[in-house]
Amino acid sequence: MKISCTKEQLNHAVQTVQKALATKTPMPILTGIYLSAFDEKLELQATNYEIGISCIIEATIEEPGTVVISGRYFQELVRKLPGEMIEISSSLEDRTIQITSNQAQFNLLSLPAEEFPVLKKPTSDTVINVKDNILRELIKKTVFACSTDESRPIFTGGLLEINQHEVNMVATNTHRLAIKKDHLGHNTDSIKMIIPAKILNELARIMISDVPMDVTIYCxxxxxxxxxxxxxxxSRLIEGQFPDYNKVIPPSFATTITIDTHAFMDAVERVSLLARDGDYNIIKLAFKNDCVIITSNNPDIGKACETVTTIVQGNEVEIAFNAKYVTDILKNISSEQLVFSLNTPLSPASIKPIDDETYNYIITPVRTN
Amino acid sequence: MKISCTKEQLNHAVQTVQKALATKTPMPILTGIYLSAFDEKLELQATNYEIGISCIIEATIEEPGTVVISGRYFQELVRKLPGEMIEISSSLEDRTIQITSNQAQFNLLSLPAEEFPVLKKPTSDTVINVKDNILRELIKKTVFACSTDESRPIFTGGLLEINQHEVNMVATNTHRLAIKKDHLGHNTDSIKMIIPAKILNELARIMISDVPMDVTIYCxxxxxxxxxxxxxxxSRLIEGQFPDYNKVIPPSFATTITIDTHAFMDAVERVSLLARDGDYNIIKLAFKNDCVIITSNNPDIGKACETVTTIVQGNEVEIAFNAKYVTDILKNISSEQLVFSLNTPLSPASIKPIDDETYNYIITPVRTN
Incomplete structure (x- = not known):
């Protein structure tokens, strides 16, 4: 193989695929980036069998071929190379790859390309197009609610559900649940799949176009x-049956509160400062006629109490939550005001933006004495 | 105690003293910030016996008194409080401290103030004034050369040496040595002391005035x-005799090279990418007639080779260094060109800015085969 390409494009491609590199693995080949040069294109691939990423850039191909380079060193090197152009050539004799840019010359040992599990360009009978800005928003608004407990794999991923022209994403760790809905603008096949949270996060990181573009989903x-x-x-999918999340959403509420998102978030964050240690991560909310009183009590540190003005419709109620589950959703609500709906101190509550029926967050309270 | 002050000033004071808080200590009192309110002033103190910091701010004192608050929670809380003003009052009955700002109210458990080892305002027969910008530069240019090996404490600090109107700071880990000199502009007492690197770093962090101001040193x-x-x-001082650093500086050099600082630094950083693993952290420099060839060789990863144009006066020479010791000084040289002076592959070399006789760095080469 002998090629040349711009540093800018190569660096972009390396940064794109590097998140699929295996770190701890008994198979060294998975720590490498696969480079394949044919037809004026250079394709980079990395995979750890959980996720595989491919990125194709333009290149001048003097000799086509394939090589695998240690991902860790290649990514650091490409970022730091001095010139605008980079030349890469491989020598079969000593199994090294020469990387040249201006006065800099590096010879990296290559990994055996024939061992690399090459990714195949996706094809499928079920093909769905979604705009990347929609997909990104669906992920961002829900993925944080996933569980990190690998013993119940089904909750470590987000459910992507497409039905005709509707698209939903749902994530839960059984104590809280986030749902975000959107429309495709066209009818399409129906799908339902659970995608690992790690891969959703990568996807959202990589899809950063300024102008909305089509993402083709091959199922x-x-x-x-x-x-x-x-x-x-x-990405591999998580197997199993995602619970019927509609059953978790209370059909009606006895109390509905409208509250300023920022004032509420700041108060919750301060009160939770004293709620974080050890087993204590609990804040109490007392919804009164025209305000909510947020408190925490940590016998080893002290007490906190904040009052935020609200509009309360319905019964006054006192309820306790895991502070983190409350702040997580508050960070993701972009409207100035939010609606907090409750029934009893022991039944699930809902937090949603005031102006957005497509986003909902269900949170289970904590029992206190 | 009952006082009020601005959040801005209190936050500044807390951030200033918090670096002296003990983290792991059998004495809980040292994890607290001592607050003392008298005569319209609030003084904050923290100490871990290695370093002690005091900061005085203006406050409205309704009831004078002293309290000690858990440093960890107080610093986070003060940063996040909602209002411009903060009120602090202590209750003797339940040993709590009430902190109020707008609608936020916190009650932190207090630590027993009578146990706090209160710092005394410094006095001394030997008093020296130095401008803070001079002191900051002396520290910044040398402290990185200190050792972190606590088994030889003398090298974990920087030597501050004032003699008439000259002020020097010197730091070494025995493999490399940094010296920075300056002038006081006035004659003063002579001193010689070894100050722990950690405390020098704190001092440089805290002295951030825009206009040069006097720092009074009490010995x-x-x-x-x-x-x-x-x-x-x-700060406590490190006891012992600092080695005679003048003996380490070679009186003359067989080879003197002038080289572009940035081009050299970038090349060294790239070549050292392949020199970092395990025992290998060695780069080789071959000074030729009009260039330096920088190489590294790591049998497990590969080889690197860079060429940088130089002006060489004297013998051609090949020499090897610990890559980190070279990059450390290159980051601290602000002139566009530097002077690299050598004798033999096994004798100490010098790196200094081209236009600054007050700064010098001596580095011992590594023996290679």
């Missing part, structure tokens, strides 16, 4: 692929 | 105090 048996621009990402 | 038996603005910092 296969136990994997899904997202293709856009010059990139495709292949 | 006591086994401690030193720095007073400026509304702050004083007390």
């Amino acid at each position: 296969q048996k136990n994997q899904v692929s997202f293709a856009f621009d010059n990139i495709y990402i292949i | 006591q038996k086994n401690q030193v105090s720095f007073a400026f603005d509304n702050i004083y910092i007390i």
Whole structure:
């Protein structure tokens, strides 16, 4: 192989695929980036079998071929190379890869390219197009609610559900649940799949176009692929049945509170300062006629009490939550005011933006004495 | 105690003293910030016996008194409080401290104030004034060369040496040595003391005035105090005899190279990418007639080679260094060109800015085969 390309494009491609590199693995080949040069294109791939990412850039190909380079060193090196152009060539004799840019010359040992589990360009009978800005928003508003407990894998991923022209994403760790809905603008096949949270986060990180662009979703048996621009990402799916989340949403509420999002968030964050240690991560909310009193009490540190003005419709109620589950949603609500709906101190509550029926967050209270 | 003050001033004071808080200590009182309110002033203190910091701010004192508050929670809380003004009052009955700002009210458990080892305002027969910008530069240019090996404490500090109107700071870990010199502009007492690197770093962090201001140094038996603005910092000194650093500086050099600082630094950083793993942190420099060739060789990863144009006066020479010791000084040289002076592959070399005789860095080469 002998090629040249711009540093800018190569660096973009390396940064894109590097998140699929394996770190701790008994298979060294998975710590490498696969480079394949054919037809004036250079394709980079990385995979750890959980996620695979491919990115294709333009290159001048003097000799086509494939090589695998240690991902860790290649990514640091490419970022720091001095010139605008980078030349890469491989020598079969000593299994090294020469990387040259201006006065800098590096010879990295190569990994055996024939061992690399090359990703195949996705194809499928079920193909769905979604705009990247919609997909990004669905992920951002829900993925934080996933569980990190690997013993119950179904909750470590987000449910992507497409039905005709509706698209939903749902995530839960069984103590809180986030739902975000949107419209595709066209009818399409129906799908339902649970995608690992890690991969949703990567996807949202990589989809950063200024202008909305199409993402093509290829649904296969136990994997899904997202293709856009010059990139495709292949992810395994989480198997199992996602619980019926509609059952979790209370059909009605006895108390509905309208509250300033920022004032509430700042107060909750301060009160939770004293709620974080050890087993104590609990804040209490007392919804009164025209205000909510937020308190925490940590016998080893002290007490906190804040009052925020609200509009309360319905019964006064006192309720306790895990402070983190409250701040998590408050960070994701972009409207100036939010609606907090409750029934009893032991039944699930709902937090949603005041002006957005497509976003909902269900949170289970904590029992206190 | 009952006082009120601005959040801005209190936050500044807390951030200033908090670096002297003990973290791991068998004495809980040292994890607290001592507040003392008298004569329209609020003084904050923290100490871990290694370093003590005091900061005085204006306050409205309704009831004078002293309290000690858990440093960890107080600093986070003060930063996040909602109002411009903060009220602090203590209740003797339940040993709590009430902190109020707008609608926020916190009750923190207090620590027993009578146990706090109160810092005394420094006095001394030997008093020296230095401008803070001079002191900051002396520290910044040398402190990185200190050792972190506590088994040889003398090298974990910087030597501050004042002799008539000259002021020097010197730091070494025995493999490299940094010297920075300056002038006081006035004659003063002579002193020689070794100050722990940690405390020098804190001092440089706290002295951030825009306009040069006087720092008063009080030299006591086994401690030193720095007073400026509304702050004083007390540090223990490291006991022992600092080696005669003048003996380490070679009197003459067989080869002198002038080189572009940035081009050299970038090349060294890239080449050292492949030199960092495990025992390998070695780069080789081959000074030729009109260039330096920088190389590294890591059998597990690969090889690097860079060429940078130089002006070489004297013999051609090949020499090897610990890559980190070279990059450390290159980051601290602000002139566009530097002078690299050498004798043989096994004798100490010097790196200094081209236009600054007050700064010098001596580095011992590494023996290679």
